[in-house]
Amino acid sequence: MQSLDPHKIEGVPESNVSRDLFEGLLISDVEGHPSPGVAEKWENKDFKVWTFHLRENAKWSDGTPVTAHDFVYSWQRLADPNTASPYASYLQYGHIANIDDIIAGKKPATDLGVKALDDHTFEVTLSEPVPYFYKLLVHPSVSPVPKSAVEKFGDKWTQPANIVTNGAYKLKNWVVNERIVLERNPQYWDNDKTVINQVTYLPISSEVTDVNRYRSGEIDMTYNNMPIELFQKLKKEIPNEVRVDPYLCTYYYEINNQKSAV
Structure with a gap:
């Protein structure tokens, strides 16, 4: 895991940790549908000008309010070529005003089509109507x-000594290539619904090792995809512990066209 900065991460493991630490305008519910996060409601004008109303009780882990100005700063930082974010282009998918010129270095990041109307009202202007724009905002x-x-x-x-977060958890400890430990963030606006007080992430790359450590009681849940050769076996042996959840992703297949057909 290279970074916990939402604007620098690009891998799935980092993104999963980031979702525990930081919360955007929208989040995904258990079924993968966009749901209110820091924004409790939103509306749009012809799918081009979107207005998000932030929760007044949303706070950072240091107790300071999360405001619309935080989102203006953060999105401008994401777009800024100096940040060198691997996901700067994500703002292009939403067609936010001036994003193409900002990434190309033709305009400053401050020209991005975002504005704080007040502390709790965040306005986004797009270059063209995008009906699905709000769905993009669950991305870390x-x-x-x-x-x-x-x-x-x-x-x-x-x-750990410097980080400030606004999600359900805050960073307690981070030993590179060994473990990341998160603890409950009492400042989180929905803290009453947090049921796990501490989360430990371990860098287990082997699917088989993941399952073995789970079955030996070393870990509470597996992270990797379950080995296909073990799936049916585990469904029979521990049916109440094997879960298949929906997951939005893209699989890529690289075809070797240098060999003749089998």
Whole structure:
């Protein structure tokens, strides 16, 4: 895991940890549908000008309010070529005004089509109507980042002693290539519904090792895809513990066309 900065991560493992630490305008519910996050409601004008109303009780882990200004800063930072975010182009999918010119270096990031109408009202202007725009906002790259911490600590702002988060959890410990430990964030607006007080992420790359450590009681759940050769066996042996959940993803197949057909 290379980073916990929402604007620098690009892998699935990092994204999953990021969702525990940071919450964007919208989140995904258990069925994968977009649901209110920091924004409790939103409306749009002809699918081109979108207005998001932020919860007044949304806070950072240091107790300061999460505001529309945080989203303006964060989205401008994401778009800024100086950030070198692997997901800067994600804002192009939403056709946010001026994003193409900003990424090309023709306009400053401050020209991005985002505005704080007040502390709790965030307005986004698109270059063309995008009916599905709100659905894009569950992605971790458009989560807010704390301006004060980023500017004070630079690249080290995600270290446990420096990081400030607005999600259900905050960072307790991070030993690179060994473990990441998160603990409950009491400042989170929906903290009453958080049922797990501490989460530990372990870098287990082997699917078989993942299952073996689960069955030995070392871990509480597996992370990797279940080995196909073990799936039916485990369904019979521990049917109440094997779950198949919906997952939105894209699989790529690389075809070797240099060999003759089998």
